[in-house]
Amino acid sequence: MNKLGSRQPVTRGKMCEHAHVRPADLRKKKPDESAQEMSRIVMDSGTGKCYCRGKVLGKGGFAKCYEFTDLATGKMFAAKIIPHSRVSKPHQREKIDREIELHRGLHHKHVVHFYHHFEDKDNIYILLEYCSRRSLAHILKARKVLTEPEVRYYLRQIVSGLKYLHEQEILHRDLKLGNFFINEAVELKIGDFGLAAKLEPIESRRRTICGTPNYLSPEVLNKQGHGCESDVWALGCVMYTMLLGRPPFETTNLKETYRCIRDAYYTMPSSLSPPAKNLIGSMLSKSPEDRPPLDSILRHDFFSQGLTPERLPSSCCHTAPDLHHTSPAKNFFRKAAAALFGGKKDKAKYFEALNKLTKEEEEIHRLRHEMRKTSISSQNEDIKALAPPTVKPAGVPVKDGTNKQQIRDTIRMIVRGTLGSCSSSSECLEDGTMGSVADTVARVLRGCLENMLEADSIAKESLYSSFQWVTKWVDYSNKYGFGYQLSDHTVGVLFNNGTHMSLLADRKTVHYYAELGQCTVFATGEPPEQFVGQVTILKYFAHYMEENLMDGGDLPNISDACKPRLYLLQWLKSDRALMMLFNDGTFQVNFYHDHTKIILCSQASEYLLTYINEDRVSTTISLSTLLVSGCSGDLRSRMEYAFNMLLQRCN
Known part of the structure; x- marks a missing residue:
């Protein structure tokens, strides 16, 4: 999650990475407005959009950063909120305006994206890319040190983003672990441009001392001005810190820290590899002209003679990854x-x-x-009629005696999710526990992804879509819970305390689930006394979604006579998608950027997959058909992302 570093003036004592030095005209303390009540719902009068303010992500000298959710789309942002009272003087407001103007023009994979800004009578709001895995500072705090392959992985991305900034003639001036944010896919983004500035000619360079003390370069301390070389120096400090768990010039005294920086004096422990020592030494050269340009950093032996992973697992945020498998x-x-x-x-x-x-x-x-x-139609008929025989899993070569019947049986076992511990998928689903349902769905998706053939497009198959799915949703979990509307207009809320309540389509009946599978039914107008508060909130969710949100696609509604009672077990939001898992194994993933959706459900011993494309047109196909006909790489990548989200929630 995005975090703004503290911008408080430096004090004597042990140096902390998050301490900053700022120009003298910005050092005066302002009254603390943190006690002031801020509205949970914020409206942008210019666009009419409403946002729900969530938890605090970080604090700075002038601003706080919060989770912000667009109530219409569910998209999450990191919102930097600056009270007008904190920037009341002209030079303070000019600084915020410069930051906005500079950041809004930046577009790079490894730079935090600037979305929008607006203000009301109380605050200025800057909406930025939401990075759910917080920052490198948080990862290092949990890990203590990082491995060399991980350091190469992150440094490559930092250099890529920093090279782009320098090409735009922008100096960051505050590179440190706390300003490198990590998104859901464990990709790094450079952020926090509060101290960034345009690169000036040598004779006109800024000579103010600003930044984080442990990362300041000698020329900045000596007031010789900022250049690209100062960012390279900070990059050397970052590399040292990732490998050893502490900045190179950290001491218990600010004056001593500055002396060490001016003399470029630091220790190189023997635990560092020779290439790592050499690269750090070159970036921490006392003279700016002796530091390597960004392009040559990536050609250094540290990168060419060691493994650089293409991707890192999410587990690396708290434990060292196994990169040698x-x-x-x-x-x-x-x-x-x-x-x-x-x-x-x-x-x-x-x-x-x-x-x-x-x-x-x-x-x-x-x-x-x-x-x-093998005929797809005959497969579907056989799948309904056969009991599962003992066969080897699909994808494992079998002897010459294999016949078409065994192939179809193998497919059947995959799509029913029976290659695991349960004797049937329905047995797992009837168990009703979150773990059993999630395990079954994960097993089905894994079997499909591991055995599905490649194709240019998804097969056309006319299937009756007699299942329920989520057409609207709203995340109000910072206060009450997660609400959604099903395709039959039932409204459900999974409350923060783990209980679930559904308001049926007739708006006269409520189903309450205190525990999985245990349902209490009562009339909307006569709720038991202990449920009055939750019913009021349930009605609020229903009214809000009815009045403000659009339906999500073209699937037909299911009739009340044939539907089972569906309620939400788990949900998870990433920076790319929303995942929802229901008690009957229905699994839905909504992708924010193009509004596409994947819905997996079980019907009559078969699994169906529905894909709603960008034009809100749906295609429903059985997994047995999908296995033999394949699908496009685009849909496959969405299925893989959905599978990874499910695994993350299960773990």
Whole structure:
């Protein structure tokens, strides 16, 4: 989550990364307005949009940063809120205006995106990209130190974003771990441009001392002005801090810290690798002209002689990732390469393994060919009629005795989610616990993703979509809970205390779930005394969604006679999508940027997948059809993202 570093004046004592030095005209303390009550719902009078203010993400000298949710779309932002009383003087307001003007023009993958700004009578609001995994400072606090592959991964992204800023003739002037934000996909974004400035000619450069003391360069301390080299110096401090868990010039005394910086005096522990020592040493050169340009940093031996992961798992935010794990195929070829340079015995083993691999690949291709030839309609009929026999999981080569029936049975087991511990998917779903439902859905998605063929588009299949799905939703979990409306107009709220309440489409009946599967039914107008408050909130959610939100697609409504009672078990929001999991295994993921949706549901021993595209047009297809016909890479990537969200919520 985005966090604004503290902007308080520096005091003596042990130096902290978040302390700042600011120009003298900005150092005067202002009264603390934090006690003032701020409205939870904020409206932008210019656009008419309403936002719900959530929890505090960070605090600064002039501003606080909050979670902000667009009530119409559910999109989340990090909102920097600056009270007018904090910028009452002209030079203070000019500084905020400069920050807005500078940041709004920046567009880069590794720079926090600026969305919008507006103001009311009390505050200025700056809406920024929401980064759900907070910052590198938070990761380092949990991890203490990072591994070299992780440092290479993050440094590559920092250099990419910083190079873009310098090409725009912008100096950040406050690079530190707390200003590197991490999004849901563990991608780094440079943020907080409160001290950023335009690059000036040498003779006109700013000579004020501002930034974070542990990261200040000698030329800034000596008031020789800021240049691109000052950002490179800070980058050297960042690299040192990630590898060792502390800044290079940290001492218990500010005066001593400044002396060490001016002399470029710091220690290089033996735990650092020689390439890491060399790169840090070059970036922390006392003379600015001796520091490497950004392009040459990425060509350094530190990067060329070590592993740089393409992606990092979310677990790296709190534990060291296992980056040395290799797939069976990679292990095979690694051993094969070693065998080619070994003795006769090694070579014999290599060719034996090669022949075995070739036969297995042929079997896989033959199996896929048989699957393509099998009639989709006959598969659907067989799937309904057959009980699951004992077969090997799909994707595992089987002997020549394999027939079409076994292939169809294998597909059936995948789409029913029965390749795990449960004897049937319905058995797991009837259990009704969050874990069992989530496990079943995850098993189905995993089986589909691991066995689905590639295709250019999704197959056309006419299926009756007799299931419920979420057409509207609103996140008010900062106060009450998460609300949604189903396609049959039932409104549900999963309250913050874990209970659930549904207002049926007739608006006369309420279903209350204190525990999973245990339902209490009562009339809307006569709720038991202990439920009066929750019923009032439920009605509020229903009224708000009816009056303010649009439906989410073109799927037909299900009749009240044939629908089961659906209620929400779990939900999760990322910076890209919203995930919702229901008691009957219905699993829905809404993607914010293009309003596409994926809905997975179980019907008559079969799983159906519905995809609602950008034009709000839906396609419903059985997973057995999807397995043999495949789908586009675009839909597959959405399915993979949905699967990862589900795993994250389960863990």
